[in-house]
Amino acid sequence: MNNFVYHNPTKLVFGKGQIARLAELIPAEKHVMITFGGGSVKRNGVYEQVVNALAGRDFVEFWGIEPNPSVETLRKAIALGKEHKVDFLLAVGGGSVVDGTKLISAGLMYDGDAWDLVLKGSYNKTVPLATVLTMSATGSEMNNGAVISRYETKEKYAFYSNYPVFSILDPETLFSLPKRQIACGLADTFVHVLEQYMTTTGQSRLMDRWSEGILHTVVETAPQALSDKPDYDTMSEYMLSATLALNDMIRMGVSQDWATHMIGHELTALHGLTHGATLAIVINGTLRVLRDQKHAKLLQYGERIWGITGGSEEERIDRTIARTEEFFRSLGLSTHLAEEGIGEATIAEVERRFNAQGVHYGEAGNVDGAMARRILEACL
Amino acid sequence: MNNFVYHNPTKLVFGKGQIARLAELIPAEKHVMITFGGGSVKRNGVYEQVVNALAGRDFVEFWGIEPNPSVETLRKAIALGKEHKVDFLLAVGGGSVVDGTKLISAGLMYDGDAWDLVLKGSYNKTVPLATVLTMSATGSEMNNGAVISRYETKEKYAFYSNYPVFSILDPETLFSLPKRQIACGLADTFVHVLEQYMTTTGQSRLMDRWSEGILHTVVETAPQALSDKPDYDTMSEYMLSATLALNDMIRMGVSQDWATHMIGHELTALHGLTHGATLAIVINGTLRVLRDQKHAKLLQYGERIWGITGGSEEERIDRTIARTEEFFRSLGLSTHLAEEGIGEATIAEVERRFNAQGVHYGEAGNVDGAMARRILEACL
Numbered sequence: 001m002n003n004f005v006y007h008n009p010t011k012l013v014f015g016k017g018q019i020a021r022l023a024e025l026i027p028a029e030k031h032v033m034i035t036f037g038g039g040s041v042k043r044n045g046v047y048e049q050v051v052n053a054l055a056g057r058d059f060v061e062f063w064g065i066e067p068n069p070s071v072e073t074l075r076k077a078i079a080l081g082k083e084h085k086v087d088f089l090l091a092v093g094g095g096s097v098v099d100g101t102k103l104i105s106a107g108l109m110y111d112g113d114a115w116d117l118v119l120k121g122s123y124n125k126t127v128p129l130a131t132v133l134t135m136s137a138t139g140s141e142m143n144n145g146a147v148i149s150r151y152e153t154k155e156k157y158a159f160y161s162n163y164p165v166f167s168i169l170d171p172e173t174l175f176s177l178p179k180r181q182i183a184c185g186l187a188d189t190f191v192h193v194l195e196q197y198m199t200t201t202g203q204s205r206l207m208d209r210w211s212e213g214i215l216h217t218v219v220e221t222a223p224q225a226l227s228d229k230p231d232y233d234t235m236s237e238y239m240l241s242a243t244l245a246l247n248d249m250i251r252m253g254v255s256q257d258w259a260t261h262m263i264g265h266e267l268t269a270l271h272g273l274t275h276g277a278t279l280a281i282v283i284n285g286t287l288r289v290l291r292d293q294k295h296a297k298l299l300q301y302g303e304r305i306w307g308i309t310g311g312s313e314e315e316r317i318d319r320t321i322a323r324t325e326e327f328f329r330s331l332g333l334s335t336h337l338a339e340e341g342i343g344e345a346t347i348a349e350v351e352r353r354f355n356a357q358g359v360h361y362g363e364a365g366n367v368d369g370a371m372a373r374r375i376l377e378a379c380l
Numbered sequence: 381m382n383n384f385v386y387h388n389p390t391k392l393v394f395g396k397g398q399i400a401r402l403a404e405l406i407p408a409e410k411h412v413m414i415t416f417g418g419g420s421v422k423r424n425g426v427y428e429q430v431v432n433a434l435a436g437r438d439f440v441e442f443w444g445i446e447p448n449p450s451v452e453t454l455r456k457a458i459a460l461g462k463e464h465k466v467d468f469l470l471a472v473g474g475g476s477v478v479d480g481t482k483l484i485s486a487g488l489m490y491d492g493d494a495w496d497l498v499l500k501g502s503y504n505k506t507v508p509l510a511t512v513l514t515m516s517a518t519g520s521e522m523n524n525g526a527v528i529s530r531y532e533t534k535e536k537y538a539f540y541s542n543y544p545v546f547s548i549l550d551p552e553t554l555f556s557l558p559k560r561q562i563a564c565g566l567a568d569t570f571v572h573v574l575e576q577y578m579t580t581t582g583q584s585r586l587m588d589r590w591s592e593g594i595l596h597t598v599v600e601t602a603p604q605a606l607s608d609k610p611d612y613d614t615m616s617e618y619m620l621s622a623t624l625a626l627n628d629m630i631r632m633g634v635s636q637d638w639a640t641h642m643i644g645h646e647l648t649a650l651h652g653l654t655h656g657a658t659l660a661i662v663i664n665g666t667l668r669v670l671r672d673q674k675h676a677k678l679l680q681y682g683e684r685i686w687g688i689t690g691g692s693e694e695e696r697i698d699r700t701i702a703r704t705e706e707f708f709r710s711l712g713l714s715t716h717l718a719e720e721g722i723g724e725a726t727i728a729e730v731e732r733r734f735n736a737q738g739v740h741y742g743e744a745g746n747v748d749g750a751m752a753r754r755i756l757e758a759c760l
Contacts, residue, residue, distance in 0.1 A: 001551075001616035003395025008388075014633065015383025171381075205617055206597040206624065213589025220585060236381035237585055240632065244586065249629060252620065253394065 001204050001253035008248050010142045011166040014240070016232075018168050019046070019132055022053035022090070025166050026130065030088035032059040033081050035101045037066065037093040044176040046134055050092055060084045062104075065093065068149045068156065068268055068275070069100030071115045078107035078114055081127075088128055091164075094135025094181075095275075098164070099146035105129045106161045118148045122160040131167040135177060136239045137185035137276055139192060139246025141167035149269060156269040169243065171235035179226055183331040184276030185242060186225065190218050190327075191279040192245040195257045198287070199363045201296040203254040208300070210250045215305050217241050222331060259362035260286045263372050266350045273340060280328040284335055285379035287321045289371070293364055337380050347376045381584050381633035388628050390522045391546040394620070396612075398548050399426070399512055402433035402470070405546050406510065410468035412439040413461050415481045417446065417473040424556040426514055430472055440464045442484075445473065448529045448536065448648055448655070449480030451495045458487035458494055461507075469509040471544075474561075475518025475655075478511050478544070479526035485509045486541045498528045502540040511547040515557060516619045517565035517656055519572060519626025521547035529649060536649040549623065551615035559606055563711040564656030565622060566605065570598050570707075571659040572625040575637045578667070579743045581676040583634040588680070590630045595685050597621050602711060639742035640666045643752050646730045653720060660708040664715055665759035667701045669751070673744055717760050727756045 013021060026032060034050065041047040062077045081089075081104060089108075091101035107114040109125040117123045131141045140146060144163045149156045174182070197211035217237050224234040244250070263286075264278035291298060295317065302308035302320030309316070325335045334340050354361075355369035367375070393401060406412060414430065421427040442457045461469075461484060469488075471481035487494040489505040497503045511521045520526060524543045529536045554562070577591035597617050604614040624630070643666075644658035671678060675697065682688035682700030689696070705715045714720050717727075734741075735749035747755070 001395070001613055001620070003398065005391065005393050007391035007546075011385065011387035012632075013385050015381070018383065166387075202613075204620070205600060206593060206620055209593025209596055210590055213586060213593055216589055217586040233381055233582075236633065240381070240584070240586055252392075253616065 002255065004251075004253045006248055006252050008142065008163060009165075010163045010247070012142060012169065012243070013166055014169045016170060016172055018170050019049040020053050021168070022050065022132070023057065025168075026054075026057075026088060026090065028057075031084060031086050032057065032088045032090055033077070033084065033086040033104075034059055034061050034090045034092055035065055035077060035097055035104065036061065036063045037097045038064070040176070041092055041134060044134070044173065046092065046132065046173055050090075050132060059090075060086065065097045065100040067096045068147070068272070069096045069103070070149045070151045071103070071118065072151055074100050074103050074107065074148070075114055077104045081108050086127065088130070090130050090132065092132045092134065094133070095138025095140045098131050098133070098140040099138065099148065101129055101131075102126075102140070102144075102146040102161050103148050103159060115150060118150075118157050118159045121158070124161065126162040128165050129162065131164050132173075133167055133169050133239075134173045135181060135185065136169075136174060136242035137188040139243055141169065142243050142247035145246075147265065147275075154269045156265045167243075169239050171232055171239045174235045174239060175230065179332065182225055182238070183333055184274045184280075186218055186222050186238065186276075186331055187280040187328055187333055188276035189238075189242045189245045190215065191260060191276075191283050193250065194283060195261060196251045196254065198294050198297050198301065199255045199257055201300060204252065207250055207252055207254050212301075212304050214241050214245050214250065215301075219305065219327065222327075226331065255363050257363045259367035259375075262359070262361045262367070263350060263375060266353060267342065267346070270346055270349060271340070271342060277333055277340070280331070280333040281335055281337055281340070281379050282375065284321065284325045284328075285375040285377070287324065288378040289375045290362070291317055291321070293366075335379070337376065343380070347373055350376060382635065384631075384633045386628055386632055388522065388543060389545075390543045390627070392522060392549065392623070393546055394549045396550060396552055398550050399429040400433050401548070402430065402512070403437065405548075406434075406437075406468060406470065408437070411464060411466050412437065412468045412470055413457070413464065413466040413484075414439055414441050414470045414472055415445055415457060415477055415484065416441065416443045417477045418444070420556070421472055421514060424514070424553065426472065426512065426553055430470075430512060439470075440466065445477045445480040447476045448527070448652070449476045449483070450529045450531045451483070451498060452531055454480050454483050454487065454528070455494055457484045461488050467507055469507055470512065471509060472512045472514065474513070474515025475520045478513070478520040479518065479528065481509055481511075482520070482524075482526040482541050483528050483539060495530060498530075498537050498539045501538070504541065506542040508545050509542065511544050512553075513547055513549050513619075514553045515561060515565065516549075516554060516622035517568040519623055521549065522623050522627035525626075527645065527655075534649045536645045547623075549619050551612055551619045554615045554619060555610065559712065562605055562618070563713055564654045564660075566598055566602050566618065566656075566711055567660040567708055567713055568656035569618075569622045569625045570595065571640060571656075571663050573630065574663060575641060576631045576634065578674050578677050578681065579635045579637055581680060584632065587630055587632055587634045592681075592684050594621050594625050594630065599685065599707065606711065635743050637743045639747035639755075642739070642741045642747070643730060643755060646733060647722065647726070650726055650729060651720070651722060657713055657720075660711070660713040661715055661717055661720070661759050662755065664701065664705045664708070665755040665757070667704065668758040669755045670742070671697055671701070673746075715759070717756065723760070727753055730756060
């Protein structure tokens, strides 16, 4: 096991009716800005619950943080927050709203342009932020990461700042989500786990088991989560799985990969494809191209998650990769670039960007431009 | 899934050589009291590592917190701490030292007698405390609970106050432990999980998987942990398993039991038997007597942990309970009261105490004096 530090101070407030506790959770003297995405929270009743919970309190609203939040939009929120001397942020929405609000949180404490912070990669002076989650996928509600886009240059980078002080997770908020969003959330959750699990074996038996626990839960509950009448317990499992998949709890003492994510981010930046949808495609290429490097863990994963035991090791790995792709297809997602109209031009641009940045992603540091090309070609 | 709040702010600093980071982790202006048990940390080099890490810093030492820490001893520590205006506590030792230091932490902020605090059950004014763990079992290094004894009356109660601000877990500190202590630590870890897992099924698939993940890890690593030459990775798995077994991470949204613990505490109070050793006995009685109430979860546990699938449900449960007892015996621990010279007189006293206190322990609230008698008789 590798040395590690684990420190996640976010308070998770989970369950039905918990949005009503907002007034008790946010200190009374705070000047609050509430951040939102589009109008879906007005249609599903969440906005009303939030406003009722904070009745009589002083707050300002900022609307319009888009999917793949852009620095262009967030600059406006930072200006509004500074104008109102905001010292507490409440993000109400999905991962994009939460991610965007993390940059606002840092931007309120920074005099220059917010894109500087993204290029720095992290910033530790922040205004406290909390969340009311309405879409489960990114885990941003219980981690310190964010992904921020810059539309004018089609760039998209990770940014690290603060953990939310609390996050309210009411599974009932998920009932009104379109099925495609749930499918992308399940795919995102599954691949978050694989990025922390599909690495060198034998680093931690316990972390392997916890990762596999989330994978089992997602596989077992996905059909019901995507049915016409998902029940509360299913949505609870989905919501909790998404949070625990990326809140540092399954990465204690083990190495990580994240190459699939880095390639996926480029597809989102270039085509606007939803994050989870990019992962459901790219992960298959990653597993095919890096199957030798991930040999032992692929065998363990195949046996424990999919019950694949017979045949030679290479046959078992073939079946394991095929079974993984089948799972993403069962969610109704594409698993080939061609299905999304993506081809050689994009592959060339991703290769060019990776080479220009001189990056070497992945557990083994071997995912450079040429390897990204091979991975993308393997999921054409 | 039940509503829940999860909030564990302890920073875990895990791995080789991490004790050297103490000076960076404790704010320089703090008046520190370091608390210890007996002298084992002087023999295994931990004391020297701690003192070297804090060279040049101002601190006072308190020695002699005993196994099953007593209010009689802790009162002296509180007096010493008040005299030196201590505002930071560092517990260096196992669960007993950490537990005892939690009461010191509250006692430093309280004007009356520390036993009042134990009888209150909790106290939220505390001096910050941190730990350097040298014995894994109780999970106290990453939770807010403690168990405090009063020798003059042979009483032992749970007390809740603060989470450590940080805990340093260096698996190398475990190499010098006697095998019996490791065995008791493994038993304690295993039963901590069962107290949160062996309850109503279907509350959370994910929490079930995470509990099973710890059980698998303990079962798989126990033989090597108890061998003559345990390796670093094995001790890492044991140390991490013990911490994660009782730090709130496997109890999200699920009910709990704890009847076995409450009965075990009485055996320690009356006979001085090590906590883990009491659990290795009592849990077998609990499973036998409450097998109908725990029917469905016993089947799940038997299948997933011990691979027990054939035969009728009752036969499978018989084998599952027998296999669990075998596991504790494989650790070298007693599984019957008679082996420890405990008999009817003790059973009568436990029954009398439970009745006098009017308690109803366990998930179903049905473990009163009469049920405690049945459970203890079932492990005679």
